[in-house]
Amino acid sequence: MSLQSIKYSPGKLEILDQLLLPVISKYIPVKGVEDGWKVINKMQVRGAPAIAIVGCLSLAVEIFPEEFETKKVLRQEIEGKLNYLVSARPTAVNMKIAADELINLANELTKDESCTVQTMKQKYLDAAEGMLQSDIADNKAIGANGANAILSNTQKDSPVRVLTHCNTGSLATAGYGTALGVVRKLHELKKLEHVYCTETRPYNQGARLTAFELVHDKLPATLVLDSMVAALLRSKNVAGVVVGADRVAANGDTANKIGTYQIAVVAKHHGVPFYVAAPLTSIDLKIPSGDHIIIEERPDRELTHVGEHRIAAPGITCWNPAFDVTPAALITGIITEVGVFSPEKLREEISSRQKETK
Numbered sequence: 478m479s480l481q482s483i484k485y486s487p488g489k490l491e492i493l494d495q496l497l498l499p500v501i502s503k504y505i506p507v508k509g510v511e512d513g514w515k516v517i518n519k520m521q522v523r524g525a526p527a528i529a530i531v532g533c534l535s536l537a538v539e540i541f542p543e544e545f546e547t548k549k550v551l552r553q554e555i556e557g558k559l560n561y562l563v564s565a566r567p568t569a570v571n572m573k574i575a576a577d578e579l580i581n582l583a584n585e586l587t588k589d590e591s592c593t594v595q596t597m598k599q600k601y602l603d604a605a606e607g608m609l610q611s612d613i614a615d616n617k618a619i620g621a622n623g624a625n626a627i628l629s630n631t632q633k634d635s636p637v638r639v640l641t642h643c644n645t646g647s648l649a650t651a652g653y654g655t656a657l658g659v660v661r662k663l664h665e666l667k668k669l670e671h672v673y674c675t676e677t678r679p680y681n682q683g684a685r686l687t688a689f690e691l692v693h694d695k696l697p698a699t700l701v702l703d704s705m706v707a708a709l710l711r712s713k714n715v716a717g718v719v720v721g722a723d724r725v726a727a728n729g730d731t732a733n734k735i736g737t738y739q740i741a742v743v744a745k746h747h748g749v750p751f752y753v754a755a756p757l758t759s760i761d762l763k764i765p766s767g768d769h770i771i772i773e774e775r776p777d778r779e780l781t782h783v784g785e786h787r788i789a790a791p792g793i794t795c796w797n798p799a800f801d802v803t804p805a806a807l808i809t810g811i812i813t814e815v816g817v818f819s820p821e822k823l824r825e826e827i828s829s830r831q832k833e834t835k
């Protein structure tokens with residue numbers, strides 16, 4: 478049974494509270510958009526794809542029991558609530574892309590005189606629910622494309638060692654994962670000698686979540702400190718680094734969990750291929766480069782405390798950006814569900830594939 482971060486049935490949504498993992502596995506209800514905004518903002522659910530799915534489903538469960546007088550009222554509800562959900566966390570683009578697509582759908586259905594308000598509501602529900610399965614399918618394709626790319630760099634046919642950062646698995650998506658999906662695929666192909674995961678301070682996505690997934694799936698894995706990456710790449714014959722993404726700009730610059738940039742610099746120094754694994758729903762062709770990506774800054778307490786235990790001196794000033802931007806020049810390839818592309822080819826390769834949001 479693979480790990481499930483999101484449990485959904487029509488009218489009912491629950492999320493696995495990731496602030497309690499790995500010690501406590503507890504599902505909590507999300508009864509509407511207010512709950513959705515809170516669990517995303519507090520990072521009880523996190524991960525770019527999971528944020529978009531939970532956000533859109535939180536609106537689905539809210540409107541499920543409602544009867545709307547007109548399509549105009551329903552359209553206004555959909556637009557207002559989805560744009561509110563986008564404000565929960567600013568860096569990952571998936572919620573914004575999903576909101577734009579579903580608002581576009583609502584606008585089209587409002588104009589379609591053959592569509593009743595009941596049908597319009599059902600089509601929103603169908604579209605939001607469809608995100609769950611399509612995300613898993615995308616991740617399986619990312620896994621296959623990424624494993625192939627990493628193995629193509631090795632002369633021999635032997636299994637490889639890889640490094641990953643943060644959590645990009647079933648706990649960050651609807652299932653299987655993006656970068657961790659690549660790791661899972663390598664294991665399925667019997668080509669994974671070992672995976673190293675960084676602890677990923679201060680939220681510890683690696684130590685608490687990725688390690689949890691790797692132990693659950695019985696993959697050969699070792700947890701390392703964020704500060705060990707240079708020593709690891711120097712001494713452990715790592716064949717590739719694969720990380721996730723929160724927002725990829727049109728030129729391939731990528732915003733991802735804080736610490737990703739320095740891992741990319743170290744990988745460049747050691748000649749280790751560095752891959753970003755991201756579905757098309759994480760790629761923002763509307764921005765030309767990483768300079769345009771808003772980097773979320775989170776509360777000092779996430780850095781000064783572990784749970785209730787203080788680990789930093791009272792009164793010290795903190796800087797706690799949740800993400801950094803890795804320049805395209807440090808990225809070997811961007812692994813998507815439709816192929817692996819060099820950063821300079823990204824825009825031309827995928828612009829025709831992304832759903833147009835008018």
Ligand SMILES: CSC[C@H]1O[C@H](OP(=O)(O)O)[C@H](O)[C@@H]1O
Pocket residue numbers: 523524525526642643644645646649650655656682720721722723733734735799
């Ligand atoms: C497939 S998840 C992508 C991305 O999301 C994580 O950020 P957070 O845990 O703050 O939501 C991390 O940057 C992952 O690489």
